[in-house]
Amino acid sequence: MNFVFFLLYCSLMIITPGPTNIMILTTVHNYGVKKAFEFSIGALFAFFVLLSISVIFNSILMNYLPNIIVVLQIIGAIYMLYLAYQIFKINNTSKKENQFSSFKTGFLMQFVNPKPVLFTLTVFPSFILPYYTSFGYLTLFVLLITIIACLAFLSWILFGKVLKSFLDRYNKLVNNIMAIFLIICAIAISGIFN
Template identity: 55%
Template sequence: MDFTAFLLYCVIVTFTPGPTNIVILSTVHNKGTKKALEYTYGATIAFGLLLVLSAMLNSMLIEVIPKIIIGMQILGSFYMFYLAYQLYKADSSKENVEHSASFKSGFLMQFLNPKVVLFTITVIPSFILPNYTQLPAITMGVIVITIIGFLAFITWVLFGTIFKRFLQRHKKIVNILMAIFLAYSGIMNWM
């Protein structure tokens, strides 16, 4: 296996802005680091679970992938638009909607996030299974990828924490920009 290509693929996909990373940044901005970490833990567990499911059900997924991708695109786009709308209408003087900053929402977001689903569907069969078929090797691959994803999420939490004062000073503009990025992610899901 080309470990450099594998690591580059994992780092680029997990660290670049996407729906989960944008929601993490927004959560730090609106709710604080503790709530962002709660969301991040849910997102990480779901990310790892998706990798496990991909590894276990790879052959079945290949057969039904067109149906899964279409369904995930529809659900994922609507969910991203919903989150974008929630960010846009967030009132800085009132408490924001709680469900966007919970372990459960972080967990569920991963199953509706096309970027994560497509990544987990492609990384295992592209890099792990062609080279390793033994359960310990596949398990180690899933663990390594999950850790990379967790590090990406934590990076966004740290970024939000470091720049929290700036972000809070410009709360409405930041919310609008993040809403635009999420809506753009939803639109790009169809491109």
């Protein structure tokens, strides 16, 4: 196994902008680091669960992958549009605690977001299972990938914190841009243009 390429693949797939990372940035901007951390912990825990499920059921799920992808695309697109609407309607004077920046939302979002689902389904058969099959090694890889995800989510929180004054100054514009990014993600994952 080319370990450098594996690490590069994991890092780039997890840290690149996607619905989860956009939600982390939006949550830092609108509700602060504490809520973003809570959301990220939920997303990270779900990511760990997805990785674990992928290791255990990879061969079974691969047989049904086309059906799972279609369902996830539809559910994921609808959920992303809902989150975009929630972000779009936030205004600067009424920033109150919102349920969409919670542990539960971070957790559930990972299961309807095709990016982490497809990543967890492909990383093991592509990089790990051809070389390592023992429970110990597979557990180590689950933990390693989870650590990479943790670092990626923390970097998005830090990015949001560092740019907070800028984001506050252009609050409505930033929220609208984040909502548009989520709408673009929804369209991309819906499969409309495939």
